[in-house]
Each structure stands twice: as C-alpha cells, then as structure tokens.
Amino acid sequence: MIKRVVGISLLLWVFSATGSEYLSHELNGQVLQINTDEGLVEITALANDSFEVFYQPSGIEQLPSFAIDGVAKKTELGISEKPASLTLSAPGIRAEIDKSPLRIRYFRGDNLLLAEQQGLFVEEDKRGFSFALQENEKLLGGGERILGMDRRGHRFPLYNKAHYGYTTESNQMYFGLPAVMSSNKYVLIFDNSARGEMDLGATNTDEMRFEAVGGRTSYIVVAGDSYPSLIEHYVTVTGKQPLPPRWALGSFASRFGYRSEQEVRDTVKLYQESGFPLDAIVLDLYWFGADIKGHMGNLSWDEKTFPTPVNMISDLRKEGVKTILITEPFVLSSSKKWQDAVSSNALVKNPEGKPYQFDFYFGNTGLIDVFDNDARDWFNQTYSALFNQGVAGWWGDLGEPEVHPSDAVHSLNGMTATGDEVHNAYGHKWAEQVFQHQQHLAPNKRPFIMMRSGFVGSQRYGMIPWTGDVSRSWDGLKPQVELSLQMGLFGLGYTHSDLGGFAGGEVFDPQMYIRWLQYGIFQPVFRPHAQDNIAPEPVFHKGKTKDILRTYVELRYAMLPYNYSLAFENSLTGMPLMRPMFFEDETDLSLIDEKDQYLWGDALLVKPITQANQKEVSVKLPKGAWFNFWSDERYEGGKTITVPTDIKLLPVFARGGAIIPMTIPVLSTDNYSTKSLDLHYYADKSAEHSTATMYNDDGKNPHSIRDGAFETLTFNAERKTDESQGDSLTLTLQRNGSYKGMPSSRMISLWVHNWPQDITKVMVGEKQLPNIADKTEFLNANQGTRWDSDNKTLEIKFSWKDTTSVTVF
Template sequence: MLIRLSTFCLFFWACMALSAEYISHELKGQVLHIQTDEGPLTVTAQSPNAFEVFYQPADVQQLPSFAIDGIAQPADLTVQDNDAVLVFHTENIRAEINKKPLRIRYYQGDKLLLAEHNGLFIDDKQRGFSFDLQTGEKLLGGGERIVGMDRRGQRFPLYNKAHYGYTTQSKQMYFGLPAVMSSNKYILIFDNSASGYMDLGATSSDEMRFEAMGGRTSYIVVAGDTYPKLIEHYVDVTGKQPLPPRWALGSFASRFGYRSEQEVRDTVKLYQESGFGLDAIVLDLYWFGADIKGHMGNLDWDTKAFPTPVKMIADLRKEGVKTILITEPFILSSSKKWQDAVNNNALALDNDGKPYQFDFYFGNTGLIDVFDQGARDWFNQTYSELFKQGVAGWWGDLGEPEVHPSDMLHNVNGINATGDEIHNVYGHKWAEQVYQHQLSLAPKTRPFIMMRSGFVGSQRYGMIPWTGDVSRSWDGLKPQVELSLQMGLFGLGYTHSDLGGFAGGEVFDPQMYIRWLQYGVFQPVFRPHAQDNIAPEPVYHKGKTKDILRSYVELRYAMLPYNYSLAFENSLTGMPLMRPMFFEDESDLSLIDEKEQYFWGDALLVKPITSANMKEVSIKLPKGAWFNFWSDERYDGSQTITQVTDIKLLPVFARAGAIIPMTLPVLSTDNYSTQSLDLHYYADHSVPKSSAVMYNDDGKNRHSIRDGSFETLTFSADREIHTQSGTDKLAFRLSTKGDFKGIPSSRMITLWVHNWPQGVNQVLVGEKALSLIEDKTEFLNADRGARWDSETNTLEIKFSWQKDAMVSVQ
C-alpha cells in the first residue's frame, strides 16, 4: 500500500508541474525578465551571491516577499543567449535556464549547486517547487524541529504551531523556517508565507519539495565558499541582526509569573542580597490581570496588584534592572480594550467584514491584524504609553498565532489574505511593527524584542527568539543545542531556551536545574523561566545549588567583553554565537550530525551534560590542542576523550592559541567597564601565532557601528621557540582603534599566559622591565609586575595600557 501511494504521489506531482517554455528575455538593472508561455518569470540578482526567482503565472494571486530585506546589492551581470540555454551570471553564481521545457540549474564555478526538478507546480489546492537532491547531500534547516541535525529524509509541516511541554522529538514547533542549508554550500529559501509542507527527500529520496496552499511562487538561492560565508551571504539578502543592547547579555529574572508589584520588588532585592547579577526582570501576563483567563487584551496595569507601576519601574532602573513586559496580539471580548479595538478596526475580519471572534484557552477573542497599518497604529498606542512609563523591552508571546482561523481575513497591501495564506509571517510582521515603532520612539536606542515565532529574515527586526514551552525535565534539556544551532544557521543567532525548563515538573531536580543553567551561561540569553510551582530564579534556591550558580552568573558577567564581541561579529556577518562542529572541518560531513556539543564563539568548545547521574562524559576534540577551561589540562585534538564529571563544572575547553578577554564581574551592565581587563592567552607550541579582536562601545547607541562610535582592541601573540637552546620567547601586542564617548583613557591589564612551561628571565612592557614577583600575596597587591606559577604553569603579567603596547617575555 505504501509503495502504491508513493507511486501515485509521484505521478500526481508530475502532472501538476508547469511545462513552461521560453519566449523572450530582457535585462533591466539587476532583474532578468523572461517571458514564457505560462506568464512572466523574473530572476533578480539580489547580491553577487544570490538569485531571487519569481514565477508569475496568469491569474494567480501573489503576496509580497517577506524574506528579502531592502534593495538588491550591486553585482556584475552578464547574460549569454545560447540556442537552448540562457545563462545569467554574477561574479560568484550563475543560473543556466533551459528554454524548453523551462528549468533552471545553479552553479558556483564548475560546481552544480542546485537544479529544479519539475520546477514550479501549481493547481487550485497547492503551489510550490521541486528540486533534485544529489547523492550524499545533507540538509539542515526548517527552523525549530527536533529530528537531528541532518533533516534529509524528513517531511515537515510549514505551519508555526505551539508544542507545549515538548521533549526529544518534534516535527512541528513554534518557529518554522521554509529554508534549507545544503552540505553543497547553498541555502534555498521558499519565500512563501502560507501553510504547507517541506519534503526533503521523504517521499522521493532524490527530490526536495516545498508546497503551500497559497502565497508567493518565489524562491531564493544563496551560494558561499564556506559555511560562515554562506551565512553572511544569506543575511546580506534577508537582513542582519542589529546589535542588541549590552544588557541583553546579562542575567534575567523571569517566571510565569510575578503576581504583584511586591513580588517583583522582593525578587530584585533577593538577587541583590544574594550577590547575583541582574539586568532585567520579565513580567508575564499577571501585570494586566489577576487571573490567567479573561484579561488578555487589557494591555494596561492591574493597579490592585501593581499599585505604583511607574515608580516600580523607575526604582528598579536605579538599581540597574530593566523592565520587560509581555504582550499578546489577542484582544478578548471580555477585556477593557475590546470595544476600542472594534471601533478602530484593529481586528482581523470574517467574510462578512466583521471582527472575527473565536474561542481559545484564554477566552473569546479577536486577533489584531498586524498587516494593516491602521491596526498597527492602534496597537502601537499601547507600546507608546508603556515606553513613556519606562518599559525597556518587549516580550511578544503566542505570535504563531497560537490559534489562527484558516478563513480569517487580513489586509496585506490591499489584498484580503486568509489566515492560512499568511500564518507563518504573522510573528514576523508583529516584530517589524514593534521594532519600527520602537525606533520612532527612541531612534538612538537599541530595541529589545523577544518573540517565539517568525519567518526568514525576522532577525533584521532585532528579534530574540526562544524555544517555547519546553518540558522541565532532562528530556527537555537534551534538544536545546540542536534547536539553537539550527536557528543560528539562518540568522537567528539569539535563539535560547527557558533555562531550567518551563512546563510541568512537580519536584525540584537540583542536578537538572544546575546543568541547564550552566549551559545557559554559554548560550545567547541567560533567562531562567518556568511555571512558578517551582521557583525558576536561582536566588530562590539554597545551599550548593545557589553557590554553584552564583559562580556561573559571575562568569557570565566576567565574559561580557568576549560575548559582546560575538554579538558585534553577528551584527556584521550573521555569524552565530553558538556554532556547530562542522564549521571546524567542512570536508567531514559526519560532523553535520553532531548535536551534543558546540563552539561558543571561536575560542570555546562546550559539552552540556543532559542526562542524570552521569559519572563521566565523552568529548570530541577537533584537530589542534585544547585546554580544560577550569584546570588548564592540555589535550591533543582529533580524538574523543572521557572526563569524570563534577556537578560544579560544565565541560568547557579553550582552543590552543585563543585569546579571551574578560573583566571584573558586576551586578548590572550599568556598571560594566573595560578599564580593567583580564586577557587569557592559551599558549601552545602548535600555534606560534594567534590573534583576537574585542569590540567595545557604550552598549546602547543604535548607530555606533554606522557612525564609527566604537573601538576595536586587537590582541596578537607571536611565539618563538628554539628547541636546541630551550629558549621560549613571546611577543604579545595590544592595539586599539576607534573612539566613542566614555572610552577609557587607560586600562589595567592582567595578561594570563596559560601553559607557559618554564619561568621567565625578563618581562618587558615596551622597553620597561617589570618586577618579577614570587610571592602570590605581594603580586595580588601590586599594580605592576609578573609572576610565574610553577604549579599551574601560568604566567601572570600586570601593567597599565593606554594605546599600543608590546609585552615581551623571555
């Protein structure tokens, strides 16, 4: 029966495929216009590395592109018209367009990237594209799914949908992406917002298909020589993530939910009394209603529970704590804003032109039409008022939307589009609305926008996604690396989890909780969040749990120079903060399947512990040399090692040659300073030269990169080893470039040279020799000097640094 069904599907698909034939062509600017007997086709060079392909068959309603950001980048273009094939070139990619039947193949140099199989297919029920898959090709993508890193052989729904309490398997979740990254180094985007499916060789092993019930008949092909370059070319087309405020990398307090102003104040006070850093507190739905049901859409303070919200926000802000509020796009008919929303035409409509009302968990409701400008203006009044009150960031929840009638009508550029036609871009357009409005309110300040659903390109609106209502269990922790890595490959580099797990959990499991929050220090946003039957915040726990996690929160703040530099790199190139193992060796396709460990930036390798009572853990070390982050023990790479576990220590390894900038931990990023820096250099004979760049600015100016209001600090190490004489010399250079208001005029530097195998004869800063101090206490109290610790083989060097400096060790 299965064979017969598959055969029928293949026959059915083949019958639907359009057999268009070429008639003529014309190049206008960067758009190749092709006329076919089935209607126009445009191939646009969106950049030197990307083509947008838009089939426009007659009598087919088209929606706008939601994936593409702005105007195409300039590219050098040529068109060659051969008898049977039309060839369209940029500098780096070419499309070979077969004229009869019309099919397109894509190449980078002599390498075939991708070929249309049957090309566009369309009928009254579905539309989409099919492509050939090559032997051995692996595919990543599809957004949040838990099926393993290589998604070839899978068939997924294209319909963003909540999966409450998920664990180790899920084919359909909050944030799907109609896009794939191939091991052949292309990204393919189905630029279609409608409900549908992506079939990655499930039905036919050598065919990839995207299908939808409506929407745009368009796709985008992006090429790159390496995976990082491929991601960079992808964000060149879909948009780059703006640099977030620096406080986004601090510690958050969050729960479902704080039920009163006093509870908020008590929580912040407990953080301060417990010595835990805190930069933001996130208020769930109780800020506008005393109960879970019946109040959604009030969009205003419940003054019984929060009698002085403006004063509360101001008081918290004085302590360095920013307030983030949840909002949802549902307006209940029982809420205070219902009639106002109806009167202002803010709600999506039914077929009779009336507000579409339906029931869901929270009550009878309508849904704000975020595609309609008038509805957006109405919704923005709430954000304007709350911003005036001092709210610093926005949390958009239920934005799939969680319930979305298929026949609901939305105003998309004057087109009545159904819920099913635009479902997958609802969260995307909501994020756009909030982002653009926030910029109108505070043009110079970086927005903070956390949402759980969106589309290709949502990163350009500063979206910070999280992985939804995960089970509070070991099985909920297990898939978090896979989820964040997959999203990061497609520009959404701040994807993170509710640390500790959200849903369920009747008994507190301290081991699981510690392991999840330890992992959280090495992922983009540190935000414990859960149902409040068990406190999600570490300060509400005691003893060893609290002490261990205090040290990790301190480490999070100490690592801000390194982490902020990762954010800077992401904003320029799209490079994710969490990076998969296959970036290390692109020739080893087996690394694509690795989902148990990852790189945090370039310098650190992290292996979360995701099972209870593990006595030991295996870590796959890439080539080169690696150092235990906690003990400095050295390991040769290209092997799998086994380590005994310790509840106090998450397995983390530093790359040989890495230079990691750190600073003194603070209780809020308001107090962050780079006036004192610890530079951790992992010296090794296998890496004679290495360098690192640190980025620094005021942490809030939205235009710091555009206006050059930042500095880059470059650190480089040059080591000279003479095996015959046994001498070992190090030249460590420090230089700065750039300026901004508040830049330190000088810095105190402590350079930690790890794995320095012998004592030193002399340490110079410039031409001035530093005192060599043997006593540890004396060295700690000194402003300048050098000390070699023979027990740890670590050389510590203290000195003052103003502009450029050279540290010489011999």
C-alpha cells in the first residue's frame, strides 16, 4: 500500500471558517511570514505588482505551485504595523492585514482591489478561499467555457474534461483555468491543481469562492492600471510564451486522419498543384495503427501503411512542409510498449502500488505519470526517436487526461498525490516535459507543442492550445471568438479552433465552411481539422469554395510581417493576438460582454459571420475612423453600423491611422522574405499622428529576444492639414537591431489609403520621386508615385536601407 503524504481529512480541524489569529510576523527578503494560531501564512512579493499568499496549516504537506514561473522578481518592499493591523507595500500593490481575525485586503494606490471574506476555509472535504465582490464588478476567466464573457453569476467545475461535439453552451471543457480577471483591474489565481469548483457570485451574489478536494492552499493577486498592463504583470509571474517558429503562423493540413503514407504525399501534392500555401501536415493516430482502437501507446510507425516514414518526412521537408505527430499519454495493455512501460515504472499506480489499469474508449490502458522523472525519461525516448527521424512538432491529445482515476497515485519528487489532486496540472506537466526535452534535443530550434489541456502558466512551455472537438455546425462556430478571447487574457494567446468544425456533420455545408476558414485567417493558427467523412482541407473542395479560400490563405501569408509582429509582442508583454473590444474603452463596462467581434492586433477589427444566409451584419465600431478592409469605404466610429455581407468577404475593418506591413505571399515560409514590403497606411484627419512597429528575425532562433538577435522597423506618420495648400504627410521609417541574414535593403511599396487629392511632389529624403500616371508603366517601375483618383489611393515605390522619411505634398 502506498503511503499518502497529502492528507485531506486533517484539514477538518486545522482551519476554522471564522479565521485565524495573528501571533507574530517577520519580513525575510521578499517574504512576509505571519505566524498564526493555526499555522504559517506567507505573503511573497513575486514582482512589483503581484503577491502570492500561501496559507500553511500545521501538519499538512503542500503540493508545489504550478502557476508560478521560477523565482520572484526583485522588488522594493515596505512594512508598517499598527496595534490591529499590518501593511505590506510593493511599488504596485499593497496588502492591509487585519490581525484578529486574520483578513487581507489588497489595494493599488487608493483603490480597493480585492478583500478576503473568510481567508482560508474548510468545509467537510473542501478547502479554499472566499472573497468579497464589489457592486457592478465584472469577472472574466475560468478558461474555456461558453457562458458569455462576464462569468459573474456562474458556478462551474475546476476539472479539465472533454466535451465532444459542443455547440453554444458549455460549463466544463478541456482547458479550465482557476483564475479570474476583474473589471477592477486585478487578476486572482487559485494556485491549486485539484478537482474543485469556482463560484463567481452564483450562490451568494457578493461572494467569489474557490474550493478543491485537496492540493495547495495558496492564491496569487496581480494588479495593473489597464488591461494590457495587467496581462503583462500576469505573465511576468506565470511566464511568457516563447516565440513559436514562424512556420506556426502558416497553413496546416490536418484531419482525423491520414491513413497511409501515400495519402499524406497525395494531400501535399494536391496543395502544391492547387496553388495553396502549406507549411505543415498533422498526422493523427493512424500513423501508429491501422484502426482507432487497440494501438494507443505504440507510438512507432505502422510499417504496413507508412513503409518509409523517414523518406516521407524528408521529402515533405524539401517541399517546405513540416511533419507534426499526435501523441497521447495512454499506453494500452494491448500495445507493443505495455510491458516496457510497466518494467520502466512509467505508469501511475493504483493504491496497492501496481500499475493502474482501467478501461476507456480506446481499450484497456495505463496512464504515463508525467509528474515522475523516471516516467518522463521513458516517455522522452519516444520523442527522441521521432525527432531524429525528422519530426518537427508535437500534438499532445487527451491530456486532461480524458480518463483519470480519482485514486490514481502520482509521484511528485518524493511526495505522492492522487489523480484528483493533480488532475488539472497533468497537461501542464506534460507540456513542460516535451518543451524541456525538445530544448535538450535541439537547443537552437523553437519547439512546436500543440495541446488541448493545461493550467495557469502553461504558455511558458510554448503550449498552443485548441478548443477541442467542436461540432461541425454553425452553432459550433458561434462560440469560438469567446473561447479564444478568454484564454488570450490569461497568457494563452495561441488558442484556436479546428477550422470547419470537427465532430459530426454528414452533409458538406460550403457556406459554413467558408465562413469558418475566413475567420481562421484572423486567428492565431490556421488549421482546418475534422473527421474525414468530409474533407477538412480546402484543396479537396471545388469551384467557388476553393477559389475563395485560396485568396484568403494567400492573404494569411501576405500578412506574415504583421502577424509575426503580433507574435513578437505577445512574447514580450503577453498581449494576445486576438483582443477583446473592451480594450478600446476601459470605462465602458458593457464592452466586456462583447463576444462576437474582436481586434486582430491593434489595426484590424474582425466580425465573423456565424449564421447561414446572413444578408447584413451589425458591427460595433470603436471611436475614430474605420475603413472597410476590402473597399476602403470610410465609417465614423463610436457607433454601430450595418453593412451588407458577401460570401467572398469577411467583415474586416482597418483603423484610421493604422500602418500595416505586408509582403508577397509564398507557398511556404521557407521562402518568406521581407526584402519587399507593402506598407498600408490608412490616412485620416482624425489620426494626425500614428506609429507601428514591425519585428523581424530569422524565424527560428529560440533566443532571438533574449540575445537581441532581431530588428525592429518603426513607422511613424504625421499628417498636417492646411486649408490653402492642402494635406501633407510625412512618414518616417527607422530600422534598429540586427540578426544574421537580415536584408541589407528593402523595396517599399507604400499604399496611402484615403488620400483626398492629387499630389504636387513626393520626396524620399532629399530625392523627389517621379510621378508616373500610367498604371502599367508604374507597375514596372522601381520607384515613383501614382495617385488613383477613383480609389483615393496614393502608391509610392522606393528603395529603403536606413532611417529615412517620405514626404507627400
């Protein structure tokens, strides 16, 4: 019998619901230690704006923190004492601690952020925390749920669980997060991996409550002045997403599943023959078994259907296509590796200390113990062998885990914990294992790791989540924006959907399919994926469907300079690629509820079409000027507009003053180059000053940010209006930084949209460019200017090397 270290029942008498009493305190570095009559309470300043609060009941061993990224960042602390209270102050957050009973309130400046209602509580077999909610406070968070953006008033499980074929409602899904973001500008993290519940004012309208059956009794409070700064402070504590390889922003081919090597080769060939860009192909479980059931755990090629996999991977790679393989953490007792897993002590144990065997959909199985170092080493042998064959990326599936016995016994560095106590951190630890091992195998390459389940902080392991087995239907498409926005607020900025929908769907719906893939162009990862009764890849469809989507995939590649800059910004600050509308006006709390449209970066607003035969669509435009991305039609912001829809055109709008860098689309990012850049500037009198930054590196170096091996291209626009002389424009281009292989100079095509007048002259530095009225002659020229009076667009061509300015008179 395995001895349990973490005991739940002991808590029944350790902490009372009424709170503990202060005895003494001591400040050690960045940790305030408070001794109480019921145990130690530690408040650690994790950074300038963040506190970890760790209640440690006497006699109870605690599980480790899974949310915190490494050691605390150095900060300045001050402490003061009054007869009835203590105050701990960091530069961006302050804790006021009542001594009797012990209660903690948190402030930023004079603003009350959050207050404990009970502190740590214990009720029957639950442990957790209770906090007071303020009037009109809105709460986002909880991870993947379909409840609306404001989750206040809901109670839901903290237990990662598959929801096959979901549509417009879900209280429990693949990737829950025990964290909330408040309209009062704080984030609260319940740093506990155990099965539990999250009650955001559902039971008591003025109470926020977290509870679990075991695990760690700590929470983290993060403060900020704005939502973007709050996210940056959050990822400072939980970890920043490493830059993915640039090819991760390209086009993927994926299905359930490719059944043979020949089918894989034929699919890639069809992409090439159809003129569709392609950067990766994802192989589902048929690569290691001819059937769905009975083979999980083999994780070696089925030689009958994939006779020459190494040659296949190599041949695809020569064509610019990378190979990604699915792996799962289950080893069936019928698999080739079962006995090896048992003898290598790689599987979780039952309470009697033997490998835990149980039945689920795929067969009788065991579960790899990703918390145990020996088990991780055994699992890593598979990844090493496949990497040496040329595999470029990993897809981790079923990592909730999909089936996880509550009494399974895991090993954690000398401790043990049940399945219930560590369930929500399983995918997190699996991602950590794969990420760290990939760093060991290829220290000069960026890992690609796609997984559907994890915990707070999983982004620091390069995790790219997706939203699970969504219904292949309009109702499956409807919640996808909400799901990605919610995850992006908590560091997981690459959350995306199986484009086109995964589950069900017996008849192909071209309209729904087109609308879903159009939306996918403006989400972090472009990966159509579905059951193969209907082909998920656009190249297998015909006529208008195929032609429309080819244009959109080409646009995805043309936008790589802009999209890659969003990825860079995410790695620097945690800013999500998909951004909610409430970022535009933080004083308007109603914007928090907007879940049907979003900002793609700062420059573009996207309104997905999520219902059939929609003739027109309403769009809420933020303040300022906005331009139809396809026609340049101008709209005044700060109101809701109605625009007609066209199956060829997804509603997308560019912000007045935006500067969007684009380039020539290629068939693979292997051929990507920024030697030629198209800069699209949306001129408007409402935006006299605007700026944009483009980041660029080799797309491969995992240390480019750390080592400064990248360049920034900064574009600043200044527009002036003179009633007698007309409008003038000065665009300044600056380049800073360097990396190996960067272009020494660039050809620039500057598109000035909404330019109201013909031009007198255009100067690049001290040189005046020739005005070329003939369109054909202009297209063939290396430099010059042309004003299109019909479209009110000015195009300027010139060569750019160092800092220069373009002036339009």
